[in-house]
Amino acid sequence: MSTHALEQFQEQVSQLLLRHRSVLDIMSKLDQTSASINRTVTKSITDCGCIELHASKQPFHEVDSLDVAQQRITNHVTGELCEHCKELVQQAIGSNLFYLTALCTQLDIKLPEVLEQEAQKCNTLGLFNLT
Ligand SMILES: [Zn+2]
Structure with a gap:
């Protein structure tokens, strides 16, 4: 997503904030939607x-190089999300992103700046500090 697209999304979210203007509402919805992401992933495992x-x-x-890391470290998941589950997980992530963006807006934080700072942090820290 380009910086411009992020700005546009944040603007779009800020225009839709009427019902959840209070930062407390936004914070609780952020928690709720975060839990919902985990729930949809869990349901992909236990229901579907x-x-x-x-x-x-x-x-x-035992890991001392990128090659070894790629062979030995696992995400513990086998299989792939089916279309239905993928759609549900994506919707849950989207809702969470909405409220995360709304929180940014309420606190006058620009989403593209957050992304930029985080990307720089990833560059600086490198592979082994992300665990
Ligand atoms: Zn599924």
């Missing part, structure tokens, strides 16, 4: 079954 979770301890102590 399109993805499975096989979790175990990650062997970070």
Whole structure:
């Protein structure tokens, strides 16, 4: 998403904020929509079954290069989201993004600046500090 598209999205969100003007409403909706993302992913595993979770301890102590990391570190997920689950997860992420953007707007924080700062942080920290 380009900076311009982010600005446009933030503007669009700010125009739709009437019902949830209070920052408290926005904060509680942000929590609720965040929980909803986890719930939809969980339902993909427990109800649909399109993805499975096989979790175990990650062997970070054995990893000393990017190649080894890519072989050994796993996201614990097997399978792929089916179209239906993917749509639900995307909707949940979208709602969360809406309220996150709304919170930014209420606190006079520009979304493109947040993204820019985070991208720079990722560049600076590199692979091994993101765990
Ligand atoms: Zn599914």
